[in-house]
Amino acid sequence: MGSGETKSSTGYGRPPWIFKGRALYQLHLVKAETARAFIPKELRLVEAFGYTVGGFFLANYDDSPAGVFDELVVIAGIVWNPPTSCAWAARVLVNSEEACRHGRKDVGLPSQVARFSKRITPIPRQTKGKFGGFLNMIGVDTTIRESKDCVDVQVTDIMEPASSDICNIKLITDVPEEKLNKWMGPSITMSLPSFSGQTEYNLNLLKYSCRIDCRIRAVRPAKVSAPSPLRDRENDSETRDFTAEELVDNRRNLAMSVLLSKPILALEFNCLEMQVEAPIILSNNSTTSLRPA
Numbered sequence: 001m002g003s004g005e006t007k008s009s010t011g012y013g014r015p016p017w018i019f020k021g022r023a024l025y026q027l028h029l030v031k032a033e034t035a036r037a038f039i040p041k042e043l044r045l046v047e048a049f050g051y052t053v054g055g056f057f058l059a060n061y062d063d064s065p066a067g068v069f070d071e072l073v074v075i076a077g078i079v080w081n082p083p084t085s086c087a088w089a090a091r092v093l094v095n096s097e098e099a100c101r102h103g104r105k106d107v108g109l110p111s112q113v114a115r116f117s118k119r120i121t122p123i124p125r126q127t128k129g130k131f132g133g134f135l136n137m138i139g140v141d142t143t144i145r146e147s148k149d150c151v152d153v154q155v156t157d158i159m160e161p162a163s164s165d166i167c168n169i170k171l172i173t174d175v176p177e178e179k180l181n182k183w184m185g186p187s188i189t190m191s192l193p194s195f196s197g198q199t200e201y202n203l204n205l206l207k208y209s210c211r212i213d214c215r216i217r218a219v220r221p222a223k224v225s226a227p228s229p230l231r232d233r234e235n236d237s238e239t240r241d242f243t244a245e246e247l248v249d250n251r252r253n254l255a256m257s258v259l260l261s262k263p264i265l266a267l268e269f270n271c272l273e274m275q276v277e278a279p280i281i282l283s284n285n286s287t288t289s290l291r292p293a
Contacts, residue, residue: 007206012065012102015278023214023269025213028261030054033084035077037254038090038227040205042197042283043079043218052077054090054258058153058169058222059272068098070116071153072169074255079195086207091255093155107279108197108206114166117154123172137237141285164254165258166226172220185217196279213271221263226256232239 032047035054039045043051049050057073076090093114103111118228151171157164197206 002004004134005252010107011098016275017059017065017102018063019059019061019065019272019274019276020063021061021272023057023221023272024219024266025057025089025269026055026263026266027053029053029078030258030261030262032077034254034257034261035088035090035250038076039088042205043088046078046080046085053264055263056224056259064099066096066099066102069094070153071099072114072116074258076255076258080194081195081207084193086195088195091252092256102144104199104201106202107208107276108199108202109202110199112139112157112159115154115158115163117156119152119154123148123258124229125151129242135277166272167227168225168249170223170225172222183217184215185268187213187271188227188278189213195282203284204281205283207282208279209277211275211277212272213274214272217268217270219266219268221266224259226260 018254020214029051030053032045032052035045035047035052052075054075057071058073059073061071062068072093073089074091074093076088079083089109092103092109092111094103094111095114095116097113100113103109141225149172151170151173153169155166155169157166175216192210192212193207194209194210196202197204197207213289
């Protein structure tokens with residue numbers, strides 16, 4: 001077992017690398033057969049009744065070694081790392097070329113550059129006051145008019161010859177902005193260890209840790225939609241060989257399947273400070289299961 005580089009090959013400088021901002025961490029029930037398409041054969045998937053826990057991590061960083069940028073990490077599932085477990089990323093999308101290069105070369109992530117478009121739409125709602133029944137009878141309007149925000153995040157692949165939409169993530173904010181400070185939840189510190197590597201940009205199997213300090217609260221799960229129906233290739237993936245283009249396309253469809261799977265918990269991280277350590281090398285130059293980024 002070796003250690004990672006003491007200095008990044010990009011402009012990130014020496015680790016640990018610090019990222020500040022806010023994020024949504026959403027856990028989904030993911031089919032084990034879908035997750036296995038991304039995870040090296042030498043790692044054992046944590047599963048029960050044909051499912052594992054995956055999901056996504058959607059972050060907006062306002063301070064980082066690469067400056068301000070957005071990130072969407074699609075988490076295929078959880079793999080055993082006794083006495084605990086680690087996450088495995090199926091796909092990483094960022095709107096920063098520097099962050100993409102760092103993710104690929106230094107952390108072994110399947111990173112790609114994408115465009116993040118955001119639209120905020122207020123949703124008005126009306127609720128009756130506590131004594132509405134009686135007061136309404138005598139002509140007093142007790143309707144409480146409030147609004148909540150709907151945030152649409154459109155993620156678009158800009159690396160293809162023609163740009164194509166990857167997914168739309170719809171977040172509903174129930175807490176008004178002026179009250180958000182009181183509803184951020186408790187301050188916690190947590191560790192999110194992850195495996196990575198075995199891509200065309202980093203052949204090694206790696207492990208790295210993220211220490212997160214934030215205010216955390218449970219929120220309504222975001223709704224994820226795809227621009228068009230996915231082609232289901234899970235059933236024939238074991239019966240025929242794919243061309244290189246078909247293999248990339250199939251992995252993208254499987255990553256979309258992770259995003260579209262059933263959500264079980266959504267956590268909002270506010271006042272986020274994430275400290276990422278340099279990866280350690282678990283095995284060198286494995287070519288048994290290279291993944292296209």
